Amino acid sequence: MTKSARDTIQRYFDAFNAGDTDAMLACLADDLAHHVNEGQVRIGKAKFADFCAHMTRCYKEELTDMVIFEAEAGTRGAAEFIVNGTYLATDDGLPEAHGQTYRLPAGSFFSLDDGRITRVVTYYNLADWVAQVSK
Template sequence: MNETVKAYFDAFNRGDVPGMLACLSEDVRHHVNEGQVREGKDLFRAFCEHMSRCYREELTDMVIFEVEGGRRAAAEYVVNGTYLATDEGLPEARGQSYRLPAGSFFTLENGLITRVVTYYNLADWVKQVSA
Protein backbone atom coordinates (compact mmCIF):
# COMPACT_ATOMS: atom_id res chain seq x y z
CA MET A 1 0.00 0.00 0.00
CA ASN A 2 1.28 3.46 -0.81
CA GLU A 3 2.12 5.16 2.50
CA THR A 4 1.71 8.69 1.11
CA VAL A 5 -1.80 7.95 -0.14
CA LYS A 6 -2.66 6.28 3.17
CA ALA A 7 -1.37 9.33 5.06
CA TYR A 8 -3.43 11.60 2.78
CA PHE A 9 -6.65 9.71 3.53
CA ASP A 10 -5.85 9.41 7.24
CA ALA A 11 -5.46 13.21 7.33
CA PHE A 12 -8.74 13.61 5.40
CA ASN A 13 -10.61 11.53 7.97
CA ARG A 14 -9.13 13.62 10.80
CA GLY A 15 -10.15 16.86 9.04
CA ASP A 16 -6.45 17.72 8.98
CA VAL A 17 -5.96 19.94 5.92
CA PRO A 18 -2.27 20.70 6.73
CA GLY A 19 -1.71 16.94 6.97
CA MET A 20 -3.27 16.46 3.52
CA LEU A 21 -1.19 19.32 2.09
CA ALA A 22 2.00 17.73 3.46
CA CYS A 23 1.35 14.77 1.12
CA LEU A 24 1.13 16.98 -1.99
CA SER A 25 3.73 18.46 -4.31
CA GLU A 26 3.71 22.26 -4.66
CA ASP A 27 2.40 21.96 -8.24
CA VAL A 28 -0.27 19.31 -7.54
CA ARG A 29 -3.05 19.05 -10.13
CA HIS A 30 -6.44 18.40 -8.52
CA HIS A 31 -9.06 17.02 -10.92
CA VAL A 32 -12.45 17.20 -9.22
CA ASN A 33 -15.59 15.32 -10.24
CA GLU A 34 -17.26 18.55 -11.43
CA GLY A 35 -15.42 21.74 -12.36
CA GLN A 36 -12.02 22.92 -13.45
CA VAL A 37 -8.64 21.38 -12.66
CA ARG A 38 -7.02 23.18 -9.73
CA GLU A 39 -3.26 23.63 -9.87
CA GLY A 40 -1.08 24.13 -6.81
CA LYS A 41 -1.39 23.75 -3.07
CA ASP A 42 -3.05 27.14 -2.54
CA LEU A 43 -6.06 26.23 -4.68
CA PHE A 44 -6.20 22.78 -3.08
CA ARG A 45 -6.21 24.41 0.39
CA ALA A 46 -9.03 26.77 -0.66
CA PHE A 47 -11.02 23.79 -2.00
CA CYS A 48 -10.57 21.94 1.31
CA GLU A 49 -11.66 24.99 3.32
CA HIS A 50 -14.79 25.31 1.18
CA MET A 51 -15.55 21.59 1.55
CA SER A 52 -15.11 21.78 5.33
CA ARG A 53 -17.71 24.57 5.53
CA CYS A 54 -20.28 22.68 3.44
CA TYR A 55 -19.65 19.01 4.27
CA ARG A 56 -18.49 16.73 7.08
CA GLU A 57 -17.22 13.48 5.61
CA GLU A 58 -15.54 10.27 6.70
CA LEU A 59 -14.22 7.71 4.25
CA THR A 60 -14.72 4.03 5.09
CA ASP A 61 -14.28 0.66 3.39
CA MET A 62 -11.00 1.96 1.97
CA VAL A 63 -9.02 -0.18 -0.48
CA ILE A 64 -5.77 1.32 -1.84
CA PHE A 65 -4.11 -0.08 -4.95
CA GLU A 66 -0.53 0.67 -6.01
CA VAL A 67 1.23 0.16 -9.36
CA GLU A 68 4.36 1.25 -11.21
CA GLY A 69 6.55 0.92 -8.14
CA GLY A 70 4.54 3.43 -6.17
CA ARG A 71 4.32 6.07 -8.93
CA ARG A 72 0.59 5.46 -9.44
CA ALA A 73 -2.12 4.57 -6.94
CA ALA A 74 -5.89 4.34 -6.75
CA ALA A 75 -8.38 4.03 -3.93
CA GLU A 76 -11.96 2.86 -3.66
CA TYR A 77 -14.04 3.87 -0.65
CA VAL A 78 -17.41 4.93 0.71
CA VAL A 79 -18.06 8.58 1.59
CA ASN A 80 -20.21 8.89 4.72
CA GLY A 81 -21.22 12.51 4.97
CA THR A 82 -23.42 15.25 6.33
CA TYR A 83 -24.41 18.23 4.18
CA LEU A 84 -23.78 21.19 6.51
CA ALA A 85 -24.18 24.38 4.44
CA THR A 86 -25.71 24.96 1.02
CA ASP A 87 -23.13 24.74 -1.74
CA GLU A 88 -23.69 27.05 -4.72
CA GLY A 89 -25.79 25.46 -7.45
CA LEU A 90 -26.75 22.46 -5.32
CA PRO A 91 -29.83 21.60 -3.23
CA GLU A 92 -30.38 23.39 0.07
CA ALA A 93 -28.47 21.96 3.03
CA ARG A 94 -30.53 20.84 6.01
CA GLY A 95 -28.05 18.54 7.72
CA GLN A 96 -28.85 15.65 5.38
CA SER A 97 -26.77 12.47 5.60
CA TYR A 98 -25.47 10.66 2.55
CA ARG A 99 -23.49 7.52 1.74
CA LEU A 100 -21.77 7.42 -1.61
CA PRO A 101 -19.28 5.07 -3.28
CA ALA A 102 -16.30 6.97 -4.71
CA GLY A 103 -12.78 6.56 -6.01
CA SER A 104 -9.55 8.50 -6.42
CA PHE A 105 -6.53 8.14 -8.67
CA PHE A 106 -3.05 9.44 -7.89
CA THR A 107 0.28 10.11 -9.56
CA LEU A 108 3.29 10.41 -7.24
CA GLU A 109 6.85 11.66 -7.64
CA ASN A 110 9.55 11.67 -4.96
CA GLY A 111 7.03 10.44 -2.38
CA LEU A 112 4.56 13.30 -2.96
CA ILE A 113 1.22 13.35 -4.76
CA THR A 114 1.40 15.33 -8.01
CA ARG A 115 -2.10 14.51 -9.28
CA VAL A 116 -5.38 13.71 -7.53
CA VAL A 117 -8.48 12.69 -9.51
CA THR A 118 -11.74 12.05 -7.63
CA TYR A 119 -14.94 10.48 -8.99
CA TYR A 120 -18.38 9.92 -7.51
CA ASN A 121 -21.94 9.88 -8.83
CA LEU A 122 -23.21 13.45 -8.39
CA ALA A 123 -26.76 12.49 -9.46
CA ASP A 124 -26.84 9.87 -6.68
CA TRP A 125 -25.64 12.45 -4.14
CA VAL A 126 -28.28 14.98 -5.28
CA LYS A 127 -30.98 12.31 -5.01
CA GLN A 128 -29.88 11.42 -1.47
CA VAL A 129 -29.80 15.00 -0.15
CA SER A 130 -33.04 15.93 -1.95
CA ALA A 131 -35.08 13.09 -0.42
Protein backbone atom coordinates in the same frame (compact mmCIF):
# COMPACT_ATOMS: atom_id res chain seq x y z
CA MET B 1 14.34 6.64 1.44
CA THR B 2 11.20 7.29 -0.60
CA LYS B 3 7.95 6.16 0.97
CA SER B 4 5.70 3.91 -1.05
CA ALA B 5 2.76 5.35 -2.96
CA ARG B 6 0.50 3.25 -0.74
CA ASP B 7 1.96 4.84 2.43
CA THR B 8 1.57 8.36 1.03
CA ILE B 9 -2.01 7.74 -0.08
CA GLN B 10 -2.85 6.21 3.32
CA ARG B 11 -1.40 9.27 5.11
CA TYR B 12 -3.43 11.56 2.80
CA PHE B 13 -6.69 9.76 3.63
CA ASP B 14 -5.86 9.48 7.34
CA ALA B 15 -5.39 13.27 7.35
CA PHE B 16 -8.69 13.70 5.49
CA ASN B 17 -10.56 11.65 8.07
CA ALA B 18 -8.88 13.61 10.88
CA GLY B 19 -9.92 16.91 9.28
CA ASP B 20 -6.23 17.88 9.13
CA THR B 21 -5.78 19.93 5.95
CA ASP B 22 -2.16 20.77 6.82
CA ALA B 23 -1.29 17.06 6.99
CA MET B 24 -3.04 16.54 3.65
CA LEU B 25 -1.02 19.40 2.14
CA ALA B 26 2.20 17.79 3.42
CA CYS B 27 1.46 14.79 1.16
CA LEU B 28 1.20 16.98 -1.96
CA ALA B 29 3.71 18.33 -4.46
CA ASP B 30 3.70 22.13 -4.81
CA ASP B 31 2.41 21.86 -8.40
CA LEU B 32 -0.37 19.38 -7.60
CA ALA B 33 -3.04 18.97 -10.29
CA HIS B 34 -6.35 18.47 -8.46
CA HIS B 35 -9.09 17.14 -10.75
CA VAL B 36 -12.39 17.74 -8.99
CA ASN B 37 -15.41 15.56 -9.80
CA GLU B 38 -17.36 17.44 -12.51
CA GLY B 39 -15.25 20.58 -11.93
CA GLN B 40 -12.21 22.49 -13.09
CA VAL B 41 -8.64 21.26 -12.63
CA ARG B 42 -6.97 23.25 -9.86
CA ILE B 43 -3.19 23.61 -9.91
CA GLY B 44 -1.14 24.10 -6.74
CA LYS B 45 -1.39 23.62 -3.00
CA ALA B 46 -3.02 27.01 -2.37
CA LYS B 47 -6.01 26.18 -4.58
CA PHE B 48 -6.25 22.75 -2.94
CA ALA B 49 -6.28 24.40 0.51
CA ASP B 50 -9.05 26.77 -0.66
CA PHE B 51 -11.04 23.76 -1.91
CA CYS B 52 -10.60 22.01 1.45
CA ALA B 53 -11.80 25.11 3.34
CA HIS B 54 -14.91 25.23 1.16
CA MET B 55 -15.59 21.52 1.62
CA THR B 56 -15.16 21.79 5.40
CA ARG B 57 -17.74 24.59 5.49
CA CYS B 58 -20.31 22.65 3.43
CA TYR B 59 -19.71 18.99 4.32
CA LYS B 60 -18.65 16.74 7.19
CA GLU B 61 -17.30 13.51 5.70
CA GLU B 62 -15.59 10.34 6.79
CA LEU B 63 -14.20 7.78 4.36
CA THR B 64 -14.63 4.10 5.21
CA ASP B 65 -14.17 0.70 3.56
CA MET B 66 -10.90 1.99 2.08
CA VAL B 67 -8.96 -0.19 -0.37
CA ILE B 68 -5.71 1.28 -1.70
CA PHE B 69 -3.94 0.05 -4.82
CA GLU B 70 -0.38 0.83 -5.92
CA ALA B 71 1.19 0.35 -9.36
CA GLU B 72 4.48 -1.57 -9.39
CA ALA B 73 6.66 1.47 -10.09
CA GLY B 74 5.15 3.39 -7.17
CA THR B 75 4.29 6.40 -9.33
CA ARG B 76 0.56 5.69 -9.57
CA GLY B 77 -2.08 4.59 -7.14
CA ALA B 78 -5.82 4.43 -6.59
CA ALA B 79 -8.31 4.02 -3.79
CA GLU B 80 -11.89 2.86 -3.54
CA PHE B 81 -13.98 3.89 -0.54
CA ILE B 82 -17.36 4.91 0.85
CA VAL B 83 -18.05 8.58 1.65
CA ASN B 84 -20.22 8.90 4.75
CA GLY B 85 -21.29 12.48 5.03
CA THR B 86 -23.51 15.22 6.35
CA TYR B 87 -24.47 18.18 4.18
CA LEU B 88 -23.89 21.18 6.47
CA ALA B 89 -24.25 24.33 4.36
CA THR B 90 -25.77 24.89 0.92
CA ASP B 91 -23.17 24.63 -1.84
CA ASP B 92 -23.68 26.86 -4.92
CA GLY B 93 -25.88 25.24 -7.56
CA LEU B 94 -26.79 22.26 -5.36
CA PRO B 95 -29.87 21.44 -3.28
CA GLU B 96 -30.42 23.35 -0.04
CA ALA B 97 -28.60 21.90 2.95
CA HIS B 98 -30.38 21.07 6.18
CA GLY B 99 -28.18 18.41 7.75
CA GLN B 100 -28.97 15.59 5.30
CA THR B 101 -26.78 12.52 5.52
CA TYR B 102 -25.49 10.51 2.57
CA ARG B 103 -23.48 7.38 1.82
CA LEU B 104 -21.74 7.32 -1.52
CA PRO B 105 -19.22 4.99 -3.21
CA ALA B 106 -16.25 6.90 -4.62
CA GLY B 107 -12.74 6.47 -5.97
CA SER B 108 -9.55 8.47 -6.34
CA PHE B 109 -6.62 8.12 -8.70
CA PHE B 110 -3.13 9.42 -7.94
CA SER B 111 0.17 10.19 -9.62
CA LEU B 112 3.21 10.48 -7.36
CA ASP B 113 6.79 11.65 -7.67
CA ASP B 114 9.46 11.40 -4.97
CA GLY B 115 6.89 10.43 -2.33
CA ARG B 116 4.53 13.35 -3.02
CA ILE B 117 1.15 13.34 -4.74
CA THR B 118 1.35 15.28 -8.03
CA ARG B 119 -2.17 14.51 -9.28
CA VAL B 120 -5.39 13.49 -7.56
CA VAL B 121 -8.63 12.75 -9.41
CA THR B 122 -11.76 11.90 -7.43
CA TYR B 123 -14.95 10.43 -8.89
CA TYR B 124 -18.39 9.78 -7.45
CA ASN B 125 -21.92 9.72 -8.83
CA LEU B 126 -23.20 13.28 -8.38
CA ALA B 127 -26.75 12.30 -9.41
CA ASP B 128 -26.79 9.68 -6.63
CA TRP B 129 -25.60 12.30 -4.11
CA VAL B 130 -28.25 14.81 -5.26
CA ALA B 131 -30.96 12.16 -4.95
CA GLN B 132 -29.84 11.29 -1.42
CA VAL B 133 -29.79 14.89 -0.16
CA SER B 134 -33.02 15.84 -1.94
CA LYS B 135 -35.19 13.51 0.17
